[in-house]
Amino acid sequence: MFPPELIDRFVDEVAIGIEKSSHYIPENIGNDLRSCSLAASCFRLQSQRHLLAHAPLSIAHGETQSEKVQRLREILETNGALRQCIIHLSIDFRATEPLDIDDEDVDWEFHDENLPSVINMLTEMHQLKISCTNLYAMEWDRLSEGIKTALRNTRFTSPHLSILSLYGISISPYEFIDTWKSIKNITLRNVEMDMDEDTSQDASMLEYRLERVTISGHEFPLHLVLQNSQILGGLRQFRIDGFRVCPDNIRQIWNVIHIASESLKDLGLPACFGE
Secondary structure: OOOHHHHHHHHHHHOOOOOOOOOOOOHHHHHHHHHHHHHOHHHHHHHHHHHOOEEEEEEEOOOOOOHHHHHHHHHHHHOHHHHOOOOEEEEEEEOOOOOOOOOOOOOOOEOOOOHHHHHHHOOOOOEEEEEEEOOOOEEHHHEOHHHHHHHHOHHHHOOOOOEEEEEOEEOOHHHHHHHOOOOOEEEEEOOEOOOOOOOOOOHHHOOOOOOEEEEEEOOOOOOHHHOOHHHHOOOOEEEEEEEOOOHHHHHHHHHHHHHOOOOOOEEEOOHHHHO
């Protein structure tokens, strides 16, 4: 019998072609890993760690029990070892057709009874992606209170979570900070951050430090209240992809660069900045 470390190394070599950032598994590698998991019990756990590293979920508007989410909850509840395999969770909130989210008379929300339990069980999650389909920018309050509470509790249930991607989300800067206090790497694509007019919170209350920021979209997504040394003073990487060129966006970009000037090591700007 080979030592466990050697078996794990062998399985890791089989999985060497997996995309590290997205955990995308090419079909041939997936087939090889499934064969490894069936070959012997000693190969199973490490093969499952690669096969199940990324859990993509989709929640449809009006759907209270997604079949895939329910099945994942049942698996995680019956097999505690598998909870440690998932390190990347993607949640796509999908409208069945384009909806007018600006209509205040329309009362609806994304709600799934099993999703909060799934999020709470992912103790080894390192990376989280939240996106929205068929909505320009989904208001954060369109998520059910149960889902928002589970996401807010990831600071306790998923202590290793440090990478966050938000696509097509509208969220207040205070809700953003309050939900993810331990995030070090963020990607914001088509994200809107609006300040509540009646907010009484003070930016000095925020305890947050970012190391990597990637942004793109029509408007600059990082609200002015987050543009301070307490949050950006340790920024090492700042990248901008596909951005609308206007005086306000350019002004805020330079503001971030100025705040992070002493720590910034990697700066990626649009081509227009070199013209």
